[in-house]
Amino acid sequence: MKSVIAEHLVKTYRNGEVKALNDLSLDVEEGTVLGVLGPNGAGKTTTVRILATLLKPDSGSATVAGIDVIKHPDKVREQIGLSGQYAAVDETLTGWDNLVMFGRLYHLGRQSSIDRANDLLERFDLTEAARRPIKTYSGGMRRRLDLAASLIVKPKILFLDEPTTGLDPRGRQDMWQVIQELVKGGVTLLLTTQYLEEADQLADEIAVIDRGTVIARGTSDTLKKQVGGERLEITVEPADLDKTNQIVAKISGHATHVDLRTVSAPVLHGSKDLMEALRAMDDAKIHPLDIGLKRPSLDDVFLSLTGHVAEETVQEPVAKRKRGSKR
Amino acid sequence: MKDAIHDAMIITKRQILQLARVPELLVFSTIQPVMFVLLFRYVFGGSIDTGQPGGYVQLLMPGIFVQTVAFTLASTAVGLAEDMKKGLIDRFRSLPISRGAVIIGRTFGDALLNILVLAVMAAAGFAVGWRPTSGILQTTLAFLFLFMFGYALSWIGILVGLSVKEARTVQSVGFLVTFPLTFLSNAFAPTTGMPRALQYFAEWNPVSTMVAACRQLFGLENEFGATANSWPSQNPLETSLLYMVILMAIFIPLSIRKYNNYSN
Numbered sequence: 001m002k003s004v005i006a007e008h009l010v011k012t013y014r015n016g017e018v019k020a021l022n023d024l025s026l027d028v029e030e031g032t033v034l035g036v037l038g039p040n041g042a043g044k045t046t047t048v049r050i051l052a053t054l055l056k057p058d059s060g061s062a063t064v065a066g067i068d069v070i071k072h073p074d075k076v077r078e079q080i081g082l083s084g085q086y087a088a089v090d091e092t093l094t095g096w097d098n099l100v101m102f103g104r105l106y107h108l109g110r111q112s113s114i115d116r117a118n119d120l121l122e123r124f125d126l127t128e129a130a131r132r133p134i135k136t137y138s139g140g141m142r143r144r145l146d147l148a149a150s151l152i153v154k155p156k157i158l159f160l161d162e163p164t165t166g167l168d169p170r171g172r173q174d175m176w177q178v179i180q181e182l183v184k185g186g187v188t189l190l191l192t193t194q195y196l197e198e199a200d201q202l203a204d205e206i207a208v209i210d211r212g213t214v215i216a217r218g219t220s221d222t223l224k225k226q227v228g229g230e231r232l233e234i235t236v237e238p239a240d241l242d243k244t245n246q247i248v249a250k251i252s253g254h255a256t257h258v259d260l261r262t263v264s265a266p267v268l269h270g271s272k273d274l275m276e277a278l279r280a281m282d283d284a285k286i287h288p289l290d291i292g293l294k295r296p297s298l299d300d301v302f303l304s305l306t307g308h309v310a311e312e313t314v315q316e317p318v319a320k321r322k323r324g325s326k327r
Numbered sequence: 328m329k330d331a332i333h334d335a336m337i338i339t340k341r342q343i344l345q346l347a348r349v350p351e352l353l354v355f356s357t358i359q360p361v362m363f364v365l366l367f368r369y370v371f372g373g374s375i376d377t378g379q380p381g382g383y384v385q386l387l388m389p390g391i392f393v394q395t396v397a398f399t400l401a402s403t404a405v406g407l408a409e410d411m412k413k414g415l416i417d418r419f420r421s422l423p424i425s426r427g428a429v430i431i432g433r434t435f436g437d438a439l440l441n442i443l444v445l446a447v448m449a450a451a452g453f454a455v456g457w458r459p460t461s462g463i464l465q466t467t468l469a470f471l472f473l474f475m476f477g478y479a480l481s482w483i484g485i486l487v488g489l490s491v492k493e494a495r496t497v498q499s500v501g502f503l504v505t506f507p508l509t510f511l512s513n514a515f516a517p518t519t520g521m522p523r524a525l526q527y528f529a530e531w532n533p534v535s536t537m538v539a540a541c542r543q544l545f546g547l548e549n550e551f552g553a554t555a556n557s558w559p560s561q562n563p564l565e566t567s568l569l570y571m572v573i574l575m576a577i578f579i580p581l582s583i584r585k586y587n588n589y590s591n
Contacts (some may be wrong), residue, residue, distance in 0.1 A: 052421050077423040088414035092345045102345075104337045105424050107330070132346060149418070 001187040004028040004051060007062035011046050011212075014084050020046040022212035025091065025296050028157075028190050033183055035194040035203030039302070043212040044192035045085065052082045063251045065157055080160045083149035085165055087142035088149075091247055095121060095145050096130040102149045120148040124178060134276070140171025144178060151182075156213065158182065158233070160191045164198060176201055196220075196301060208305060224296055226304060232273055233264040235290040244288075247280045264294070331425035337419040338419075341451025342563050343439065344405075356402070356440060357447040360395040363529060364451045367391065367515065375516075381458060388448075388457040389541035392516030393534055396441055396477030397509055402539040403437045403484030408437075423572025430489075434481045441477045445470060461546030469544035472567060479571040482578035489585045514538045521556050530557045533570040539563035 004027060011021040011285065028034040036043050049055040051062055053073035062069045065079040089098045091178025096117055115147040115277045121130045124144040134142060143163060150158065164172040178203055183189055193199050199206045200220045208216040208223065216223060230250060236244045238261055245263050249256050251273050252265035274293055281288055294300075346353050351468040364387075372383040407430070408417050419429045431589050449457075449470075459466045484501070491497045511525060514517070522534035529535050539551040540563040559566040 049417075052415055054420055074423060077421060080421065082418070082421040084414050084417065086414045088418035090341060090345070090415060091413070092349050093341065094348065097341075097344055097348070100423070101337060101341055105334060105419070105422050109334075 002027045003030040003192055004064050005035075006047065006051060006062040009050060009057045011043075011045065011050065011055070011057050017211055021050075024209065024213050025108070026207050026217075028188055029204075030188050031186055031200055032204040033189040033191060035199030035206045036190065036209060037194070037196060037199045037301075038192070038209040039194060039205050042209045044209065045161055046212075047209075048082070048159050048190070048192060050085075052080060052159050053077055061242035064187055078153075081153075083147045083150040083158075083160050083163060083272075085162045087146040089142070089146055091134045092135055093130050093148075095126055095137070095141075098145065099149060099152065104295065106153045108152070114125050114323075116152055120151060124148050125174075138171070139167050140142055140174055143167065143171070143175060147178065149176075155187070157188045158190070160189065162192055163290045165194065170196075185274075196327065197297065200228055201247070202300070208301060210302065210306050216301075223301060226301075229296065230267055230270050231264050231294045231296065231300065232277055233262060233275065233290075233292055233294050234288050235262045236286055237261070238286050239288045243284055243286060247277060247284065250275055251280070261289070265298045268314065269292070331428050331431070334424045334428030335432035335435060335567050339435040339439065340427055342433070342436030346440070353440075353443070357444050360444060361451045362446060363391050363394070363456065364388070367394045368455045371515070381456070381460075382454045384452070385458070385547060386443070386542065387515070388452045389538050389545060390450060390512075391452075391474050392445065392541060393476065393537045394505075394509040394514055395444060396473050397480060397505050397534060398501070399441060399477040400480040400484040400487070400505055400516065401498060402440075404488035404491070404497045404501050405454055405494055406437070407433060407485060408497040409490030411492060412486070412494060426587055427573050428585050430485050430582055434478060434485065436477045436530065437481045438474065441474060445473060449530060459545040461544060462493075465544045469541045472537065472540055472544065473562075475571050476533075476567070479574040479578075481556040482575060482582055486578055486581040486585060490580065503534045508532060508534050514536060517554060518551070526555070527557075530555045533567065533574075535560070536563040536566040536570065576581060 006027070007025050009021045009024045010019075012019050020074060024043060026034065026036070026047075036044050036047065039320050046055065050057050051064055051069060053069050053076050056070060064076045067075045067079070069076050074279050086201065089095075089231065090101070095100070099117035099120055100113045103116050104110070106113075107246060118127075118130075121127050124140060124147070126145060126148070129137060129141060137145065147160070147163065162180070164175050176198070179189070179191070183202070188200075189198075189201060203220070206218065206220055206223055207214045216226065218226075231249060234244055234248060241261065241263065245256055246257055248263045252267050252281060254266050256265040270293060274291070278291065282292070346360075366386050367385050372387070375383045407416075416429065459469070461469075487500060488497055491500055511529050512532045513529060514534060518529040518535065521529060535551065536559045537551060539560065542551075543549050543563060549561070549563065551563065554560075
């Protein structure tokens with residue numbers, strides 16, 4: 001059974017000037033995790049906001065737990081938990097205050113709200129900080145508290161919008177662990193992220209979105225295969241660029257990507273191809289400045305799926321110019 | 328309906344908790360009105376001859392009371408805008424709680440804060456010579472008027488807070504609206520000295536009718552009605568009541584509708 005279904009969602013802002021969603025469809029099987037992967041501005045947050053009844057689409061339809069989000073938002077709200085990009089809690093209050101308040105807003109009794117708050121604080125390793133104002137929390141602690149607030153009534157369906165954006169590696173690891181435990185408990189999860197690694201770690205299935213529509217879907221393995229698995233990447237002096245390009249093209253058998261001093265292309269046999277490349281470079285008497293294998297990044301997924309990198313298009317030329325001027 | 332009140336109360340309780348956790352908030356909300364009392368009383372009080380028994384402070388206190396509750400408009404708007412910016416309103420909206428409970432709760436919280444602020448100001452006024460002479464019933468009625476006026480204005484604040492999304496803009500807009508409103512009135516100086524066009528405005532200004540109503544309820548003559556020849560200045564109690572009813576009848580439904588649709 002599908003817990004979440006979105007069909008042909010369209011949402012525009014500023015009287016149609018900005019198309020946030022352009023015929024977006026996706027679904028999540030009950031008890032599984034769908035990772036919605038995409039760059040900033042791809043429409044991830046808009047999708048979550050529509051599914052969580054915070055926003056009405058211009059057209060299209062969506063059901064959550066079999067309930068129409070547009071016709072019966074109140075009923076949907078009883079089934080879902082939502083945790084957004086920013087910790088949406090009252091920062092002047094303590095963690096405990098916040099959780100008890102949310103419990104009361106879910107119409108748990110006073111004592112049940114207190115018990116639930118204590119349980120959640122313990123489970124998310126926040127008991128020590130429970131009586132401190134949220135202002136004093138680290139980024140990771142805030143996110144955990146925010147997640148705890150979305151779990152008060154044990155929702156069957158959970159929406160997490162970029163749960164680890166802005167966290168340090170440690171905070172990210174902690175958050176992943178917490179999410180993995182939730183998933184073991186049987187919750188259906190729709191998670192948005194900018195990081196392939198995160199989707200890889202947490203999601204059963206990944207939907208890649210760009211410019212408001214799903215451009216690819218599948219397990220992380222399928223997607224990586226689509227990208228071409230590992231990439232061989234060699235950086236050389238500009239004079240050697242052409243020869244290097246020929247070598248890489250021969251080994252890869254695919255189209256190469258040439259930057260100022262770097263040539264890269266997908267390879268199938270990893271270290272074997274790397275050694276072959278080293279030998280070929282040596283034979284040609286080219287000294288590489290850097291040589292190595294790269295696992296596919298989100299950029300690579302995007303490059304291969306859309307032909308453009310996973311950054312906002314406005315930023316791209318600026319970033320390149322900066323890099324160039326340093327050299 | 329029972330649920331709506333329950334939910335609104337939880338939101339109100341949150342604001343009380345905020346004051347308990349950050350007592351500075353309470354200090355700063357009361358210090359400014361008290362400062363105004365002292366400044367006006369001692370800076371202008373000495374040079375303004377009112378012809379009323381008890382001197383300028385008797386006229387001043389109702390003016391400052393009304394000015395202070397008028398600023399509820401800005402504080403409600405700022406509080407709401409900050410909650411929106413932090414995503415807290417989104418979180419509330421994703422919960423299965425009654426429509427409107429979040430903003431109704433906020434207006435209750437701001438109203439409670441007003442009671443505290445009015446009490447502190449009354450004490451400060453008393454300390455510098457303010458004495459209502461009308462008896463307990465009329466004095467209580469005056470405070471009820473002030474409380475209701477603040478409450479009605481906080482609904483304008485809700486609409487402003489929901490419409491302007493940057494808290495700092497909200498603050499400026501709040502001041503831009505409330506400062507002219509409170510000064511183009513009879514709150515601190517008689518309207519008779521103003522240019523003719525401003526006089527009309529000042530006479531119909533709800534701040535003026537509120538100030539005149541409070542002065543009357545605290546036991547002063549209605550000097551406003553004696554000097555200005557308009558219906559509001561001669562019937563300040565009725566006019567004020569009418570203004571409050573009109574404001575609430577317009578802004579409560581508008582605000583609730585805006586809240587329920589604000590991101591569409």
